[in-house]
Amino acid sequence: MSLRQRLVPYGLLGPGLLWLVVFFVVPMYFMGELALRSGSLTSGYTFDWAWSNFPDSLSGHTEQIGRSFLFAGTATILALLIAYPLAYAIAFRAGRYRSLLLFAVIAPFFTTYLIRTIAWKTILSDSSPLVSVLQTLALVPPDGRVLATSGAVIAGLTYNFLPFMVLPLYANLERLDLRLVEAAKDLYSSSRQAFVRVTLPLTMPGIVAGVLLTFIPAFGDYINAQILGGTQQAMVGNVIQSLYLNQRNYPEAAALSFLMMALILVVVSVYIRFAGTGAFMGSEGEED
Amino acid sequence: MTPAGRSWGWLRHNALLIYAGLAVAYMLIPIVVIAVFSFGATPKGKLTFGLDNGFTLEYWRTAFSLPELNEALSTSLRLATFSTAISTAIGTLMAIALVRHQFHGRRLTNLLIVIPMATPEVVIGASLLSMFIYLTFALGFTTLLIAHVMFSISFVVVVVRSRLIGFDRNLEEAAADLGATPLATFRTVTLPLLAPGIVAAGLLAFALSIDDFVISNFNSGTTVTFPLYVYGVSLRGIPVQVNVLATMLFAVTAIAASLVLWQQRRAERMAAVRPEPAGAAA
Numbered sequence: 025m026s027l028r029q030r031l032v033p034y035g036l037l038g039p040g041l042l043w044l045v046v047f048f049v050v051p052m053y054f055m056g057e058l059a060l061r062s063g064s065l066t067s068g069y070t071f072d073w074a075w076s077n078f079p080d081s082l083s084g085h086t087e088q089i090g091r092s093f094l095f096a097g098t099a100t101i102l103a104l105l106i107a108y109p110l111a112y113a114i115a116f117r118a119g120r121y122r123s124l125l126l127f128a129v130i131a132p133f134f135t136t137y138l139i140r141t142i143a144w145k146t147i148l149s150d151s152s153p154l155v156s157v158l159q160t161l162a163l164v165p166p167d168g169r170v171l172a173t174s175g176a177v178i179a180g181l182t183y184n185f186l187p188f189m190v191l192p193l194y195a196n197l198e199r200l201d202l203r204l205v206e207a208a209k210d211l212y213s214s215s216r217q218a219f220v221r222v223t224l225p226l227t228m229p230g231i232v233a234g235v236l237l238t239f240i241p242a243f244g245d246y247i248n249a250q251i252l253g254g255t256q257q258a259m260v261g262n263v264i265q266s267l268y269l270n271q272r273n274y275p276e277a278a279a280l281s282f283l284m285m286a287l288i289l290v291v292v293s294v295y296i297r298f299a300g301t302g303a304f305m306g307s308e309g310e311e312d
Numbered sequence: 313m314t315p316a317g318r319s320w321g322w323l324r325h326n327a328l329l330i331y332a333g334l335a336v337a338y339m340l341i342p343i344v345v346i347a348v349f350s351f352g353a354t355p356k357g358k359l360t361f362g363l364d365n366g367f368t369l370e371y372w373r374t375a376f377s378l379p380e381l382n383e384a385l386s387t388s389l390r391l392a393t394f395s396t397a398i399s400t401a402i403g404t405l406m407a408i409a410l411v412r413h414q415f416h417g418r419r420l421t422n423l424l425i426v427i428p429m430a431t432p433e434v435v436i437g438a439s440l441l442s443m444f445i446y447l448t449f450a451l452g453f454t455t456l457l458i459a460h461v462m463f464s465i466s467f468v469v470v471v472v473r474s475r476l477i478g479f480d481r482n483l484e485e486a487a488a489d490l491g492a493t494p495l496a497t498f499r500t501v502t503l504p505l506l507a508p509g510i511v512a513a514g515l516l517a518f519a520l521s522i523d524d525f526v527i528s529n530f531n532s533g534t535t536v537t538f539p540l541y542v543y544g545v546s547l548r549g550i551p552v553q554v555n556v557l558a559t560m561l562f563a564v565t566a567i568a569a570s571l572v573l574w575q576q577r578r579a580e581r582m583a584a585v586r587p588e589p590a591g592a593a594a
Contacts, residue, residue: 033413037421040406040465044424047462051439058442106335113332123573128336134565135343138525138539139558142546143342146349186339236430244432247525251546261434268438268530274445281438285431292430301422 052285058278065272077279085263085280092260095174095249096242099181103189103238104231106182111193111230115200129190141180141251148176148252172254180248185241189234196230229299236295240288260284343562350555371552375560378553384541385557391453391537392521395460400514402461403468404506410469411476429466436463437530444531451533459531460524464517471516475509508576515572519565 062074082089114125132140147154148170158164170176200223208218246261260280267277351367376382406425409415428436440459444451483505487497525539532540542554 030415033409033415036405036409036413037415039402040469041421041424043402043462043465044428047440047458048428048436049424051443054443054446055439057446106338109328110332110335113328117328118332123577125332125336127570127573128340130569131343131562131566132339133519133523134569135346135558135562136523136525136539136542138542138546139346139554140342142542142550143345143349147341147345183339183342240430241432244434246434261432264434264438265529268441274442277438278442281435285435285439288431288435289427292427296423296426301426 052282055278055282055285058274059282061275063275069275074275077275078283081276081279082283084276085260088258088260088263091174091249091257092243095178095181095257095259096239096245098178099185099242100189100235100239102178102182103186104235107186107189107193107234108231111190111197114190114194115197116202126194129187129194132184132187137184138247138251141184141247144176144180144183145171145251148179171252172256174253174257176252177249177257177259180252181242181245184245184248185238188237188241192233192237193227193230196227196233200226232295232299236292240291243288244284346555347559347562350552350559352552352555371556375553375556378551380536381541381551381553381557384536384538387453387535388522388538391456391460392518394457395464395521396514396517398457399461399464399468399517400510403465403513403517404472404510406465407469407472407476411473411479425466425469428463429470433463433524433526434530437527440527441530451531452535455531455533456528456535456537459527460521463524463527464520467516467520468513471513472506472509475506475512479505505579508572508579512572512576515565515568522561 057071058069059077060074061069061071062077063069110129114122114129118125146152149155150169150171155164155170158170159166159168164170204226205218205222208222209215213221243259244261246259246265249257249259249262264277264281264284267273267280350371351369352371406421410418410421437459440455440462441451443449444455449455484497484501487501488494492500522538524537525543528537528540529543536544538557542550545551545554
């Protein structure tokens, strides 16, 4: 191959890589730099290796961090329970309705995330029919509310990130070789055994990808907590948003989001180490 | 199989489908609520998000009568257009390099494309803001454009790449055999065949940009996009026109997306009619 031919891929990659490096990687450096400053808004923040910002940002917000894990974790489990049978039905039972159902799964993306969440605020508001049904069924106390509770935030997170669970599960199930399930049944396993010992292990990559793609954005989200949770259900995203944009306490805000990024990088790298980048790139086993 | 087994199988078969219908209905609830409330009459001067006072077409007639909302929507459309053009162009080039070429640093490139998709928006927004604060770069349309292109690139690469993987290279070789220059082959064969993938990627980039609130909230300065406007007014009551415009946006993107899907399926059917080239099954 000539030198010129060998340079072609770098030319093609150049603009994109440059954009991602300058506007994704480099900003992380500046966020780290900001996290090591100290001072106040009025006197200005100066860089002085203020490592204490990191433990301080954690210890000051343990409640919100705990809530982020709890809410995002619960929402992820709920989304998995809702999405698995749905993805299974689309992959194996939908027949000619398959495209229609897939289309409906991505349809929420065609309306603004924020407006969708505000619509849920209306649906869950005190005077809504849904809440009176829940009160009649005694699932909510007669004078109780749904809005501004942890349940409302979890419901919002589950709803908003459900497509991120359905799509990787569907992509994985669609490739499942049904002959293996039949073989298990031929060898006298019950439907349940065949599911637990054949289908479930074979779709584990889809489950893990869906869990990551749901948990990570749900963990960092602050829209659901703000709109559906009121003032008492703040998550770590709300803290970062408020520290940056309202209180302008940049060092603490930067320290907290830097730690969040670090946590997610660790989780994602472990995942990619075992499963490759395929689940995120829309194909299997894309490694060189 | 016994009759009892058969009817159990039939029931289970249908139970799953019924479940799928219910789950999908659940996913569509807020969209229906938004569309229905766009016809909700409200007492003059009192802005609410509801349907307690009957049905009206008033807000569809006056959809574009709020100057601030119009301004925000036009900013969003402008931003989405520029962001889509830039991210689709550079993302498509990256996808071509990834599928067609051998080069060093593929693993690193893949990581650089994947990690932004797996990063919470609040971190992307915060880190960009950190950089702009450090450089004392004025926040506004430019910083929004930088951010929107950044988070759209990865998605464009993924979509175009999946289209390229199923690409029949024989067609390009045929063009070359017939005397086409590489550039002519790219323009007359590669690009038209790749077009549905590029259009789908562009549509996704457009939707991502129009929809974005979190990253924009950090990097907008005083510039107001459609979601930022909605957020701003959500505390004092949202004008019904927002529901109207959201419904319009939904209809336009849904129709555009179904056209792309339809076109892709048609292209696949046409490709299936062609005699299979040797070794294409691999």
